[in-house]
Amino acid sequence: MRGEAMTCRDAIAVLADFLEHTLSPxxxxxxxxxxxxxxxxxxxxxxxxxxxxxxxxxxxIEMPPEMRARLRSLLLDALAREGGPA
Amino acid sequence: MxxxxxSLDTLFAPSLDCDPTAMAHVxxxxxxxxxxxxxxxxxLESLMARHAGRVYRVALGITRSPAxxxxxxxxxxxxxxxxxxxFEGRSALSTWLYxxxxxxxxxxxxxxxxxxxxxxxxxxxxxxxxxxxDGDRSYLLLDWSERPDEELLSGESRRAMARAIxxxxxxxxxxxxxxxxxxxxxxxxxxALGEPVSSIKSRLHRxxxxxREELTRYWSQA
Numbered sequence: 001m002r003g004e005a006m007t008c009r010d011a012i013a014v015l016a017d018f019l020e021h022t023l024s025p026x027x028x029x030x031x032x033x034x035x036x037x038x039x040x041x042x043x044x045x046x047x048x049x050x051x052x053x054x055x056x057x058x059x060x061i062e063m064p065p066e067m068r069a070r071l072r073s074l075l076l077d078a079l080a081r082e083g084g085p086a
Numbered sequence: 087m088x089x090x091x092x093s094l095d096t097l098f099a100p101s102l103d104c105d106p107t108a109m110a111h112v113x114x115x116x117x118x119x120x121x122x123x124x125x126x127x128x129x130l131e132s133l134m135a136r137h138a139g140r141v142y143r144v145a146l147g148i149t150r151s152p153a154x155x156x157x158x159x160x161x162x163x164x165x166x167x168x169x170x171x172x173f174e175g176r177s178a179l180s181t182w183l184y185x186x187x188x189x190x191x192x193x194x195x196x197x198x199x200x201x202x203x204x205x206x207x208x209x210x211x212x213x214x215x216x217x218x219x220d221g222d223r224s225y226l227l228l229d230w231s232e233r234p235d236e237e238l239l240s241g242e243s244r245r246a247m248a249r250a251i252x253x254x255x256x257x258x259x260x261x262x263x264x265x266x267x268x269x270x271x272x273x274x275x276x277x278a279l280g281e282p283v284s285s286i287k288s289r290l291h292r293x294x295x296x297x298r299e300e301l302t303r304y305w306s307q308a
Binding site for chain 1: 125127229230239261
């Protein structure tokens, strides 16, 4: 990458590493230089980052209490039948 | 009762060196496992309270069916009850639970896969020969990320997101759930799925790009 300007393809390929702060200093500098000049990649990064956050919120579903109660009952029965030291 | 099979000296060992606060947690969880092996119902309930919610999220995230997810959670904890004496503690209990849950959930998806899984290639960005983005400029510049979460996570937008996740290939969705919902590291997700870290990273990036594309298409027409 040294001496060559980063392309959009290069920039999008390293988005995940950028978000995890695992880019080398040289790659980070190239990435930031590309972003400074590339509005589409700035929009891509912003929406990519937002997609990650939304996924966590949209799929962070709690186990229904009635399901938890059924599980508890099933497991206590199983433990009574099968559990304990041999 | 604690047996040699549990290898409690090595259970969670990597975390002991660096995080003193983890010691109490580790001891407690190791003790719970030992007590479960002895048939202690309170230990079982404590382990359920700690882990059932996350096992359910992973199961539901992969199967997309509450009924299937419930069966997966039951499978996972019945396996824990029956096999606790053989749990060797080479990995954290949570890693073991994630592994059993993902295997069980993916097994249930076999034969039930969506008829039309999203073509990931279509959801990936297009580039010109010179490596720069190709496409309508107003679409390329569309940035919906500043909209309020309440708007992004309600109504048709939320349904569009759910559809996009539904249509991901199962192994991509599994990685997405483990990483972006459960917030496992790449290494932890790799252990749960029994796959190389490089595969996890590649699938995660493609799954995120596919979701991002679906949301951008939705907001370009909204």
